[in-house]
Amino acid sequence: MSVTAADLWRRNRDLADACLEHPFVQGIASGELAIERFRVYVAQDAYFLEAFARGYALALARCPDREGLGVLKDLLVGVFEELQLHRGYAERWGISLSPEPLAATSAYCDFLLSTASLEPSGHTVAAMTPCMRLYAFLGQQLAPKLDPESPYREWVETYSSPDVEALASRLEGLLDRYGGDPERLARLYRRAMELELAFFQAAWEAP
Amino acid sequence: MKTRDLISGDAELWHAATHHSFLDGVCEGDLDPAAFSRWLVQDYHFALALTRAEARYLANAPREDFNVLLQGMEAMVAELAWFEEKAKQGSLELTAPVHPTARAYVDYLQATTYEPYAVQLTALWALERAYLEAWRTALPGAPAYREFVEHWTNQAYAAWLDELEVAANRVLAHGGEAERGAFRWIARYERDFWQMAYAGQDD
Numbered sequence A: 001m002s003v004t005a006a007d008l009w010r011r012n013r014d015l016a017d018a019c020l021e022h023p024f025v026q027g028i029a030s031g032e033l034a035i036e037r038f039r040v041y042v043a044q045d046a047y048f049l050e051a052f053a054r055g056y057a058l059a060l061a062r063c064p065d066r067e068g069l070g071v072l073k074d075l076l077v078g079v080f081e082e083l084q085l086h087r088g089y090a091e092r093w094g095i096s097l098s099p100e101p102l103a104a105t106s107a108y109c110d111f112l113l114s115t116a117s118l119e120p121s122g123h124t125v126a127a128m129t130p131c132m133r134l135y136a137f138l139g140q141q142l143a144p145k146l147d148p149e150s151p152y153r154e155w156v157e158t159y160s161s162p163d164v165e166a167l168a169s170r171l172e173g174l175l176d177r178y179g180g181d182p183e184r185l186a187r188l189y190r191r192a193m194e195l196e197l198a199f200f201q202a203a204w205e206a207p
Numbered sequence B: 001m002k003t004r005d006l007i008s009g010d011a012e013l014w015h016a017a018t019h020h021s022f023l024d025g026v027c028e029g030d031l032d033p034a035a036f037s038r039w040l041v042q043d044y045h046f047a048l049a050l051t052r053a054e055a056r057y058l059a060n061a062p063r064e065d066f067n068v069l070l071q072g073m074e075a076m077v078a079e080l081a082w083f084e085e086k087a088k089q090g091s092l093e094l095t096a097p098v099h100p101t102a103r104a105y106v107d108y109l110q111a112t113t114y115e116p117y118a119v120q121l122t123a124l125w126a127l128e129r130a131y132l133e134a135w136r137t138a139l140p141g142a143p144a145y146r147e148f149v150e151h152w153t154n155q156a157y158a159a160w161l162d163e164l165e166v167a168a169n170r171v172l173a174h175g176g177e178a179e180r181g182a183f184r185w186i187a188r189y190e191r192d193f194w195q196m197a198y199a200g201q202d203d
Helices: A005-011 A013-021 A023-030 A035-062 A066-093 A103-118 A121-145 A153-159 A162-178 A182-205 B003-009 B011-018 B021-028 B033-060 B063-089 B100-112 B117-136 B146-151 B155-172 B177-196
Strands: none
Touching: A005 A013, A005 A121, A005 A162, A005 A182, A013 A023, A013 A121, A013 A182, A023 A035, A023 A121, A023 A153, A023 A182, A035 A066, A035 A103, A035 A121, A035 A182, A035 B033, A035 B063, A066 A153, A066 A162, A066 B033, A066 B063, A103 A121, A103 A182, A121 A153, A121 A162, A121 A182, B003 B011, B003 B117, B003 B155, B003 B177, B011 B117, B011 B177, B021 B033, B021 B146, B021 B177, B033 B063, B033 B100, B033 B117, B033 B177, B063 B117, B063 B155, B100 B117, B100 B177, B117 B155, B117 B177
16 A cells, blocks of 8 residues: 555644644744744754755755656755755744754764665655645644744745645645655654654753 | 865776766767767756755755855756757657666765765866866867857856865865865766767667
8 A cells, every 4th residue: 555645634633733832833933933043943953954954955965767867956956945944944034054963963864864865765754744845734734923123033934935835736646656665654754743742842952 | 075086096097987988079060979878868867866956955054055056056956947849849758768877877876965074075176077077078069069068167156166176175184085085986987977978778
């Protein structure tokens, strides 16, 4: 039995909702999140995105078809645009983008890089899709309740944008096309979702 | 060590990699169009492999080199689309089998993905520099080939390569025999790639 990106997302809605309801995420939309927590998050996320870019690059290097080269290249460019956004935050709030990684950050980076190094492209894509789909989901869910005065408005606007939705869909398209061992795909997808939740929790607890 | 030391240390080999009767034929216009098409198809195979190899280099690169390598990869994916567009317009058979000479070069690229980053970057710089210098010898190009010659010697490409060269010089500051070895292999394969155009598909 094959498994689709839509199936995997459905099966992980519990974790997606837990992320959405997390006080860190809710605080971004309301603007009530303490800036210290957001600073930790941005620095850790920049560290994470570097590993994420390497993961895409490795997936591109071994993707089985010509189309994947174009899609993964676009996704890679998307990560660099995201890092640009972080540089904007960094300048505004004086954040170092080369932090010591927290345990949750290291765990997520190591998971991505070991998957991208050792497993076929379909499995790598399954490990990378949750981040894209979750952030598109969070952006879209938070947008209607965004306080226009929130200092984190840009974060919500970025992830609720049609561009992010389009990138998430294209990545899901690759997941459906490449597939892989269904149990392994499910395990990798779930693990990435757990690591996403842990990432917010770590930024919440850190300062 | 600097990139220019690699070139001056193997000047004859470098000359052979960047000067060839194939390029003279493109410049003069007396190159057999069939030979050009054969070469073009093999260059497409090579471009596919280079795109993947560059992705591996990027995965291995320090953050400071992300930008230049990403630009390189973006250009390669655009180059693939350009080849495919050319194929649609003309009689180019992009599915023609890979020639053994191209195969050897592609396999070498694959081998570099297991090397340290400094060797990878040296190889990438060398093959891009050889390509640009070689095509510059064909300028302005006979009318039938002019579009191609202009495409492969354009200003954006040259500017990007200068940026890549800065990164290569940084890693070569601590370079040694491994980097020199990669440079020589690239130069040999570049030289052989031109010669391959004269061989039939089935040799």
